[in-house]
Amino acid sequence: MKRRYLLIFSEPSHHPEKVAEAVRSSYRSLFGELGLASSDLKLIRGYEREGAVIFRCALDSLPRAILATATVTEIDGAEAALRVLAVSGTMRGIIRRLARLRSSYT
């Protein structure tokens, strides 16, 4: 099965687990339990300091995963926005994009 990795930033910064839960819950409410189960949506890595997470999903559920991420407006009762900053076919690609983003912010 082909997969895609998504680099997601939360604004303001939130704990990776909270971000992951918000994305999963948004996906579930939009596409149902079956949709979530077949999406292979999984938190791969979290960076608490930056409020960034790396998600993995099946290639054919990529648009759904992006829409579910964009639908999140609240995390832990506070207003928030999640931004999909990069999509890549490999973990190495997404780590490279994260490094580039880090260097552009500093």
Add this chain to the structure above:
Amino acid sequence: MRRYVDFWVIGEEREKAVDLLKSLARLGYSDAVMELRSDLAGSFEELRNVAAEAGIRLHRKLVLKPGSRKELLRELRSNRGKFEVITVICENLEVALVAARDSRVDSLVIPPKPGFRIDKGVASTIRNCVELPFSWYLADRQSFLEEALKIIRVLGKRVGVIVSSASSSMLLLRGPRELASLPWVLGYPQEKALDTVSRTPLQIIERNLLKLSRRYVARGVLRVGEEDEEEISADIL
């Protein structure tokens, strides 16, 4: 490389509008169309300069919400040539049918549960683009998705669809890929979905900038002089 446009952002206060513009630049947009509310209406040139510093081309937008055909035509007449983009929120069929065909209108917004049906008859009259405001989706997902599905299914093949943020808050702004995910999920192929935040709105902006320029004489007729060396693509004309 694609250029992305947020076809509707709302400027309410100066500081917030400046933050919005910086945020749009960070999200990867090259153009933004801003509806200026309250006091901001007079400070467009200043905002345009701020936007240019951030790397964004800023354009003015007028959003009309007329109750009748007469009101719409009056508003269009009085605002002709003052805005780069004119959008009409169609709350009834009468307004929708006029706005759909009027060349002064650039996009229509069909609200959720509009009180009229979008069928093939309506579709055959629509010439302007249909806009899907993402903040409306965030406010009432189910009703919005019902309407958006109809729009994509019935109108999607005939007219251009545009997705915009329609927001005055930084946290409600979304990146181009996130906006494009909406038509993508609703059935558009990926490239066509990306066109809803890039090619389709850009064509409208370029066409309207040309219309507002001194070179424009009439549809398909341009004044050509020594100063005008810039080439214009045929699809804008």
